[in-house]
Amino acid sequence: MADSPPSTAxxxxxxVDADGLSVHxxxxxxxxxxxxxxPGILFLHGWPENWGCFQGLMPRLSRExxxxxxxxxxxxxxxxxxxxxxxxxLARSVRAVxxxxxxxxxxxxxxxxxxxxxxAYLKAYPGELGSAVLLNVAVPGVDPWSEVERNPHIWHFAxxxxxxxxxRLVARREAEYFxxxxxALSARPGAVAAFARQRxxxxxxxxxxxxxxxxxxxxxxxxxxxxxxxxxxQVHTPVLYLRGGAxxxxxxxxxxxGFREHGLCQLSGDTxxxxxxxxxxxxxxxxxxxxxxxxxxxARPARGAAGPGAQVGPQLPSAGSPxxxx
Numbered sequence: 278m279a280d281s282p283p284s285t286a287x288x289x290x291x292x293v294d295a296d297g298l299s300v301h302x303x304x305x306x307x308x309x310x311x312x313x314x315x316p317g318i319l320f321l322h323g324w325p326e327n328w329g330c331f332q333g334l335m336p337r338l339s340r341e342x343x344x345x346x347x348x349x350x351x352x353x354x355x356x357x358x359x360x361x362x363x364x365x366x367l368a369r370s371v372r373a374v375x376x377x378x379x380x381x382x383x384x385x386x387x388x389x390x391x392x393x394x395x396x397a398y399l400k401a402y403p404g405e406l407g408s409a410v411l412l413n414v415a416v417p418g419v420d421p422w423s424e425v426e427r428n429p430h431i432w433h434f435a436x437x438x439x440x441x442x443x444x445r446l447v448a449r450r451e452a453e454y455f456x457x458x459x460x461a462l463s464a465r466p467g468a469v470a471a472f473a474r475q476r477x478x479x480x481x482x483x484x485x486x487x488x489x490x491x492x493x494x495x496x497x498x499x500x501x502x503x504x505x506x507x508x509x510x511q512v513h514t515p516v517l518y519l520r521g522g523a524x525x526x527x528x529x530x531x532x533x534x535g536f537r538e539h540g541l542c543q544l545s546g547d548t549x550x551x552x553x554x555x556x557x558x559x560x561x562x563x564x565x566x567x568x569x570x571x572x573x574x575x576a577r578p579a580r581g582a583a584g585p586g587a588q589v590g591p592q593l594p595s596a597g598s599p600x601x602x603x
Contacts, residue, residue, distance in 0.1 A: 286339060288332070292354070295373035301354035302374065303328045304345040305335040316407060316576035317343035317380030318568070321371065323389020323414070324490050325455045326557075327353040327480035329473065330388065333561030338569055342576070343380055347371075349391070351489025353480035362492030363499040364390075364397040364417075371398060372405075384572050388412040388557055390493045393500065399514055399541075400507045408515040408575040410568055413524065413554045417497045418504035420535030421527050428526060433458070437494035444487055451487065452478040462554035464523035469558045508539050515543040515575045519567065521552035521559065 286307050292299045318338060320331040328346035335344045348355040350370050359366060371394060375383050384407045387395030392414030399409055415425040425431055437443050447454045455478060459469040481487045518536060520529055533546045549567070552559040 286336065288335075290354075293374055293377040295350070295370045295377065298350050298357040298359060298370055298373075299355065300350060300357075300370065300374055301328065301348040302345050302378070303332075303347070304343070305339045306343065314381055315341070315343050316382040316384060316572060317345070317375075317378060318384045318386055318572060319371070319375060319378070320344070320346035321385065321387040321391030321394050322346070322349060322352075322557075323387075323391045324493060325451075325458065325481060326388070326477050326555075329476050329480075330555070330557040331386075334557060334565040334568065337562070337565045338572075341569065342384075342572060343378070345378060347374060348480065349394075349489075351492075352486050356483075356485075358485050358489055361499075362489065362494075362496035363503065364393045364493075364496070365401055365500075365503050367394045368398040368401050372402060382407050382576055384408045384410075384576065386410040386412065386568055387414070389414050389554070393417065393493075397500070397503070399512045399516070400504070400510060403510070403512055404514065406514050408517070408572055410517045410519065410571060412519050412564075413521060413556055415532070416500075416504060416536075418501035418508075419539050421531045422501070422535070424527060430525070434494055434497070437491045438497065440495070443491050444484065448484065448487060451481050455481075459555065462524075463559055464521065464551055464553040468553065469555055473558055504539065511540040511542050513542050515571075516541050516545075517567070517571045518544065518546040519556065519564070520546075520548050521554055521556050522548040522550045523553045524548075 286305060289304045289306065291302055293302055320328070322328055322330050328348050331346045335346065338344045350357060350359040350367065359370065385395040385398060392411040393416050395409045395411055396416050399406065415422055426434060452474060456474060459474060460466040463469060481490055518532060529546055529548060533544060536544050549556045549560050549563055556564050
């Protein structure tokens with residue numbers, strides 16, 4: 278049997294203008310191919326990570342979807358500092374990135390803080406996404422948030438919210454500080470690889486980047502107010518909520534109940550076996566398969582519902598369109 282032709286798929290990097298912010302976008306695709314009409318998955322990382330936490334998932338998913346990941350504003354190669362760390366502001370930037378990508382059928386996958394941003398997007402721009410996947414995250418104002426805040430093992434939420442002190446103590450010690458969380462919150466120490474740890478530390482090495490990450494925590498009170506204000510707003514976009522099977526503490530159903538109480542009407546949930554908090558690093562193949570099946574199920578019209586050339590999902594407004602009421 279003849280060997281398969283070598284793949285020409287590569288990671289391609291560019292910066293896009295997201296409403297005045299320069300945002301680094303990494304795409305995995307054939308060098309000659311543009312997006313076309315395939316469904317697109319945009320990945321949003323959390324703390325302390327950058328776009329690279331999804332590098333192990335993107336090649337598999339690129340067989341069927343457009344795939345891209347960003348450095349969140351202020352982190353890594355996204356050098357422009359956002360005006361605020363609140364998740365609704367960051368969701369607005371993500372929306373601008375999606376407009377630049379030009380996908381007709383967009384899906385968000387957010388890990389940790391990225392999941393909080395994806396949730397804010399669902400509420401701020403209802404109906405624009407084909408689906409969303411929220412990974413390893415508690416969302417401010419959504420039960421069991423108050424219990425998460427009180428958990429002494431989640432001490433860093435309060436510490437990171439202190440003005441200036443975290444920057445002074447962590448600067449030039451990013452790798453050592455981050456390593457504590459990779460080992461404490463993973464299913465096993467060492468599950469986050471050494472090369473990934475180095476890459477993440479570099480992404481926060483600039484003082485402005487380190488501060489941008491801590492500002493996400495300082496914005497939690499505003500996030501809680503924003504999310505409480507839209508509690509009764511229903512979201513009909515399909516959402517998958519995943520936690521690591523080895524994550525300690527509150528059971529999965531409590532999180533699902535909280536999301537349903539806050540209006541997520543098409544919600545499903547499960548755990549990723551053999552994973553703690555850092556599922557994209559710990560179990561990339563398992564996670565990619567779950568995302569692949571979920572997005573595939575919600576990226577195509579129902580059988581018989583549309584003919585060739587029909588629109589396959591929600592479409593983002595063109596640049597300059599007003600946001601939906603939130």
